[in-house]
Amino acid sequence: MFTRQASLGGDPMDSHLVRRFGYRGAALLMLGATWVLFSGSILIRPTEARPWVFHELIPIPIRAVMWITVGLVAIGYGLRGAEKDDTVGMVALMVMPLERFVSFAVSWIAYLATSAAHHFSPDVKVIGYEEGGYSALVWLLIVTLLRLVAGWPNPRRVLAVSSGDADV
Numbered sequence: 001m002f003t004r005q006a007s008l009g010g011d012p013m014d015s016h017l018v019r020r021f022g023y024r025g026a027a028l029l030m031l032g033a034t035w036v037l038f039s040g041s042i043l044i045r046p047t048e049a050r051p052w053v054f055h056e057l058i059p060i061p062i063r064a065v066m067w068i069t070v071g072l073v074a075i076g077y078g079l080r081g082a083e084k085d086d087t088v089g090m091v092a093l094m095v096m097p098l099e100r101f102v103s104f105a106v107s108w109i110a111y112l113a114t115s116a117a118h119h120f121s122p123d124v125k126v127i128g129y130e131e132g133g134y135s136a137l138v139w140l141l142i143v144t145l146l147r148l149v150a151g152w153p154n155p156r157r158v159l160a161v162s163s164g165d166a167d168v
Contacts, residue, residue: 021078021079021082022081022154023149023153023154024082024150025079025082025154028077028078028086028089028090028093029075031071031146031149032070032074032075032078032092032093033071035071035074035093035096038071039063039065039071040064042060042064043064050132051107051127051128052107052127052128052132053103053104055100067096070092070096071092073088073089074090077089082154083154093146094146097139097143097146100139101140101142104133104136104139105132105133105136107128107132108128108130108131108132108133109128109132114128
């Protein structure tokens with residue numbers, strides 16, 4: 001006989017958020033809120049633009065509004081519920097992390113290429129961001145995780161099971 005064992009966090013289906021909005025909807029709500037909050041860090045702690053990191057050339061208030069906008073789009077699609085198509089919300093979540101991934105990757109590739117050229121010809125000026133590869137990898141992992149979440153199926157409505165059927 002198989003018995004249902006509770007994990008440390010309990011059954012995720014017991015979450016009101018998941019029951020109401022589905023796995024994807026809950027993820028849209030939480031990540032959309034995270035993106036909105038992340039915009040605050042851009043406003044509160046702005047960074048100096050690093051060489052060839054293109055997204056940092058966008059004015060800070062505009063970058064913050066971009067994060068808020070995609071976050072609110074994700075929240076809006078998450079609130080629609082598990083039965084509704086949420087593709088737009090999932091795509092919205094990926095926009096800003098993709099922007100950062102591409103920006104850091106281009107900067108790092110520019111650094112690698114010009115560093116190699118400088119090695120052979122010292123007249124070549126090294127451009128780009130030396131640590132862009134690390135940042136690009138972090139944002140690529142975030143985009144990959146978002147893509148994984150976008151592929152989650154939403155749970156079907158589960159019928160209540162009587163206590164006599166507990167050892168199914």
